[in-house]
Amino acid sequence: MSARRSSNFTPLPPQPALLPGGGAGIAHTPRRTPAHNNIVGATPATLHKIHPNTADLSLAKLPPSSSSQQQQQPGTSQQPLPPQPIVRLSRVASDLYHPSLDFASLQARIRAYNSAFDAYVSDQLLLTEQDKTDARTELAERQDKIRAVRRELERQSRSQRELWDTVNDERAQDKRLKNALAILTSQHAALSDQLADTQAERAEVQTRLESRRRVKQAQRNQLQAQRAQNAPELANLQRVLGCRIERRAPKVATNSSSLSGGEYVRFSFGLLARPALSSREGVASRGMEEQDDEAWFVLDVSKPTYEVPEHFPPLPPTALANLLSELNSTRALYSFIKQMREALREETERGAL
Known part of the structure; x- marks a missing residue:
């Protein structure tokens, strides 16, 4: 209590x-x-x-023990305890x-508390039973949904197998056309593998290819316009200086791995021997195919730093290194071409002596 x-x-x-x-x-x-x-x-x-x-x-005062009573002298009166x-x-x-x-009020409160507690327990038991019933119902509904999803997965699996059969048939047809579609074989195989995916992904791939085609066409148009613009200047350089500019791989094959791949530009120079005026006019009147290249060099433009993997006649390593260092620091390509022509001309005249 x-x-x-x-x-x-x-x-x-x-x-x-x-x-x-x-x-x-x-x-x-x-x-x-x-x-x-x-x-x-x-x-x-x-x-x-x-x-x-x-x-x-x-209050529970113990009486004096028998031993104490025996010790008390006979004839003495008992004194009151303090x-x-x-x-x-x-x-x-x-x-x-x-x-x-x-305690009446306290007992009444206890009875009221017991009644309220019993009512609370009864309500909670009812709510618990109701929650259990709701949980069973929800569990049954979820199990029905799970069975429905499994049936749908089985149906989708059958559809996917049929779709893969269709894809395999299309692959067989693509193999018969690989001679005409040799360039697009890898792309077509990738698209065939992705045929089971959504149509949105295929539309995205087609959009990417179309954008790339437009970029390539724009680059092609830009190169054609630049070529048309540079054609008179190149013809003038060829007529006056005997200079030809071509895009090609190095002429002399070596074991160096630096010559494999990349972008190379070949500069060829004629009319370096300083002939007489009549002879120069006669040489200039000939076409490019009739002129012999007296000197040339190949410039590697595939890297941020320019390199000259090949040249003729051979130049001293120090002179070539100085010219390349100046080119890479100033990026003045036209000045480098003129300096290389002058160096090759001097080396040609030195070899002719």
Whole structure:
């Protein structure tokens, strides 16, 4: 039972002062009077005043032992025991022993609490049963959905197998046309593998190919326009200086791996021997096919840094390295071509001596 204080609790009256040297909670015991000795059943050990809101823990006073009685001298009168201290209990414990404490209100509250708790338990049991029923229903619905999804997956698997059969038939037809579609064989095989995918992906691939085709066409048009613009200048260089510019691989095959792949431009120079004016006019009047290349060099333009993998006649390594260093630092290609022509001309004249 809870030690809650009742509503009709009466506070304790003022207590007497503590005994000198006594501990906390020990009150002074009033002196016994003859009126206290008239209590029926009282013994000398219990004849003292007890406050109604206090409890005496010394009531169970043991009688003197037989050994002490034997030690008492015969003929001596028994002296009254000294007053015993009263040990006060806590306020809550003293309330429990209060004769006017009423538990009716507390019991009524306990009964009301029990009724409310029973009603709460009943409601929760009903709600739990309802939740269990709802959970079973939801579980059954989910199982039905799972079975429906499995049936749909089986149907989709059959459709996919039929679609793969169709794809295999189309692959067989593509093989018969590979001579005409040799360039697009890998792309067509990739598209055939992706035929089971969505139409949106195939549309995206087609859009990408169309965009690439437009870019290639734009580059082709730009190159044609640039070629048409450079044609008169190239013809003038060929007529006056005997210079031809061609896009090709190096003429002399070597074991160096730097010559494999890449983009190479070959510059050929004629009219380097400084012939007489009449001879120069005669040579200039001939076509390109009739002129012999006196000097040439190949320029590698496939890398950010220009390189000259081949040239004729051979130049000193130091001179060629200086020219390439200046080209890569200034990016002045026209000046480099003129300097290379001058260096090749000097080397040709030096070899002719």
